[in-house]
Amino acid sequence: MSERSSTRVEGAQGPMHTGSGNMYVTVGPDLGDPGRPSFRRIADDQLTWLRRVLVAPSGMGAARAELADTGTVILDGLPGSGRTSAARVLLRESHRDSGVFRELLPGEEGELSLTDPGLVGSGDRLLLDLSASDAARWAAARSGLPALRKAVHDQQARLVVVMPHGGVLESDLQRNRVVIDDPPGVNVFRRHLRMHGLPCEQYLRPDPTVDDFLRERRPMREIADFADLVRRARGATRAGDGFPQWCATALRSRADRRNDVAVLVARLRESPQRALLITVAMLHGAHADVIHRATQLLLGVTGSPPEEVPLLQRRDLAERLTEISAETGPDGHVRFTELDYDSAVRTHFWDHMPDLRQHLGVWTAHSVDLDGTHVTRGLRDGMVTQLAGQYLRTAHGEELASLAEEWSSTSASRAGLEAAVQALTCGLNDPAHGRHFRERVYQWCANRRLRGKFAQVLVQVCADVIASSHPDQALLRLYYLARREPDTTHALRALCELVDTSHRLRRRLLNRLAGPALSPAELDIFLSVCAPGPLTDPYDNGRALVEESAVRGALTACWRDVLGDLPPSGWQSQARRWLHTAAVGDRLGGILLDVLVDAADRCGSRRGAAFAALYASARDAECTAPFGSACAAETTDLLFQKICAAQGLGRPTTPPQAESARETES
Template sequence: MSDTFTTRVEQPGGPVHAGLGDFYSYTVNVDLGFQESPSRSPRRIADDHLRLLRQQFVDPPGMGMARRVLDASSTVILRGDPGSGRTTAACVLLYEVHQGVGIFRELLPGEEEGALTDPGLVGVGDRLLLNLAEADISQWAQARRDLSALRKTVQEQQAHLVVVMPHDGALESHLQPFQADIARPPAMEVFRRHLRLHRIPYEEYQLPAPALDEFLAEEPSMEEIARFADRVRRARAALPVREGFATWCEQSRDARTQWRKEVSALVATRCAAAQRALLFATAMLHGAHADVIHRGAALLLSTLNTPRDETPLLEGKDLAERLEEIGAAVGPDGRVRFDKLDYDAAVRAHFWDHMPDLRHLFSSWTAQSTELVDPHVTSGLRRTVVRRLADQYMRTGRGNDLAFLAQEWSATPTSRFRLEAAVDTLACGLNDPRYGRSLRMLVYDWCKGKRLTGNLAHVLLRVCIDVIAPTHPDQAVTRLHHLARRERGATPALDALCSLAVTSARLRRRMLDRLTRHSTAPTVDARLFLRICDPVALTHPTGAPRPLIDERGVQDCAVAGWAEALVRLPRPQWQPYAQRWLHAACTADKHRDLLLALLVDAAGRNGSTLAVLYSVARAAEPNAPGGRASGAAITERLLQKISSAQGLRPPAAPTEPAPPRGAAR
């Protein structure tokens, strides 16, 4: 780690991030134009997702028992067969016990969050999901050993815990009272619930549909039922209503089973490069305006360096004729679609599976297509085409490659649209259960030590905030901390870290511990400490039994953090925070002396530092809450503590008000 950091400004007006000397060298270039408007908080994102799950949910047999166990003991252990909707049931249970304090998150034993027995793992009112449905024998055994300690902490913190156990697992006798078995909910009711959410009238889906009966007889998973219902919705939107429910279900069934064979036959008979380019572009941009499809096909031919067709334009086939050759057409709204439901997905899969030498070029085309300047190329279409490419990577077992694709797309120079595509493609992988864990670890490694060139730091920042934080806030805190340590100039990672830390007293406590007890970059962490250790937040309980400042461990962190800040940072950097600390003492009657004592303890017996603190207090008097008199009283009390620390004289005893006349003494 001997590389020195470098800073290179390549786009005027963009904030520049660079690392310190004891980190790997890296250059970050983020144009302010790329910064999106303030997004929803991670807590809001998580709650919105849980609310949607609740709307889609049909209570399975055993759900009532699960609710009663959770209500009585704050813990329930769910057991059910794969595909029964166990994980969704767990999320719904946690959504229903929302108390207004605490956050929802998934515990991840084996990753860097710490052991399940760590008391600091649970915050007041937290809603915790421990999903062990796919755990192996050793993981499940270890979790059972740790559950008693975790349950105790959950109860002490007035939190709630739902565990999803392996379907073939066993529980010891002392854990069996917390078990609730759930079975598959009625498949038809699940299907109809999705149709109701899609606003399909009840009378339309009450008609017989043999294709639906065949599908449900296979006992599909809840996820497969949701996909089947969504295809029915889209078939209804694409086909005339007179075709009816049975036809929509047939389309949905055939999309699962028939189209891949038909696409293979179609591609075999459409050998011309222009035909295949149009077929691929239509599949990737399916539902886009005809102008966009036309430009997308031309872009693919250009990407592949295909010789240009010299046929005079007026003599060639028009777009309608060319689309008809591949089974697509332009609708009344000007948008291009295949005649068959989900035929586009089969086309995408065929090109990806059977033309492996072109995969990298397909990826390059996707990035370029997001940069097309056209009134019909919307942000939604850009996200859709990126997701469709990401689906191919993940479908074929290459989900981890999405991180390197995001790195390539965020390289300098880049455009705003390509940078957004880089964020979206990495987000697709992080959101996928198969690749989320490995990609989170890769993001951790990159945030901590990778040489971040181009705009990769911005990509990592966005996925930490929008993707990792809603369900894994501890991991987001760790990654944002590493990014914040490496910032210079603008501080988006630090700002995001502070915003995330304030959502939970537990997260704030954890950050104070990281900054003061496990610091590897003291000067940088001293600046971070000043932002995180906010006196108002420390003295306010925010739904907890007591405020953080009353905890001995937090007091020790405050002293250690202030000591580092006073020694390592110039006065102009720490003085505004010290004045805020003093102003907080003006209004925090219960914690006034404690706040001042912590500040004095941080200065130790260093006379010059104590003198500077006193001068800062004098300068803060005019703007103190309650006016100059209030500020002067705090300064006088601070002086007493400084004198006591120097052994000059004991602090003045507080004056007690005289009792009312006639009161007993």
């Protein structure tokens, strides 16, 4: 992470201070859990899994060759043929030491135009999925493809475009087009079963259920889902059942069960019965103790009166579970006796009791705060995911977003904040609603007044969810959050960590900061991301960021505001790092000094004071120079010469601070 000139204390028992500068004390629940895998790592794991389960479709070899030869391939094929999965695997196979995997979303807030050369970083692996685009969006993308392909070539990157089936393609792009055809369905099915750990002697035998399922053409996603149902049926069926029984159970679970559930609900007239049915559906597989406590919570949230029957005369949980076709297993966890019955129950209550929806949101918020041995992070996330799935399935994404904001705007617990993160994650990862949620997050970050701990939730989803595949959008949203956070540095730290992953992102942030005048918050952002190491670190063909004229201009503009608006105590720590780096003695060190001197030279009426403060900082830096005071003294002397040259003077014997003092006296 970039070093800063301030001191942060997190999770402290009380306030403390270790030196000059600002002090930030973070109090309250912190979502940064080092024991939890980040979504960036999860995204990489998903690409790895996809590569393992993909059966290469017809045309995959030609696509690999075209991508290796030209850096660009355009995939075409029927919907459901696995085009998008093939595209992601092609990019996963192109992994290099430099660059990142990113999905391009032209037209969204925070995304650069396809014609902007700053869109492509060295070695980047870019996916442009337009498989579901209409004619207008596809035409707009095609107009930008020539410039994008050139940038990809110049940066030695890789680009895979998934075009809409039957879309128009210009003649000069036809050579990059490769048609993807469905691989054999039975091979796809067996590959997924093998990756799920099923014994090959089971699924390699002919099975009439599988043959019947694969008789007609199926989309690759549907075959993968059926294989997953077989895996789950294996874990849920009785001992002694084999592969034919697992497949039959999986096929039955695909049947429409709306009528069955409707009949069951009509038979269960009492509130405790229906509350138990809903709870098992939302917390399917949870321990019986959790089911009992959550059921009581639901009865309370919906205003059901407490039972008046004496405790020992009430029906026990085993009897009540039998009424709803559920049971407690040997491990004490509760499941329906039929596979995927929980999904049908959730759908029924959501569709046919709309007045219950608001209560389910309140109940979920209370349930995630339950504690105990059997209440795990995975259980909480699963419950939120089931609720979010109903909102998204019925196109009520706006209500889900508002619910997440409400959960974290009050005095939320850590579990409540994690639930809000999970709800927004579900929306952001949903293919149909992801764009709306990214826009909603942008509006929150840039324009809305954020209450409670909601800013922490937004930092989490930007840094871990959006940044995993859309880092430019995450950069913009974290930048707005960092400008607005008054008492914490959550957004600033996440922003620094993000730009540390990419020279391209650091360049883009510096260009954004180089505006008319930096606000106090933007000054803090700049001082946090302008560490000299990343600026002088060679990349691509050995070039460093500070060698680029546009980057030097941005650095000069920002340092001008720093030197002109902040007292020396606010920036000397970062200036000391610049001076220590410059003391190495190479050409890049001279560029760093030029930037500092040029910035001071533009400080107007404070020009003399800025020169004096820079010189004083250089003298002070000699005491802590990592390469010795003699080398640092030479750097100070070189800085002095550059200051004199900027003032149009020969080398005077009077140091800048004395000159500044005489100017002030006169």
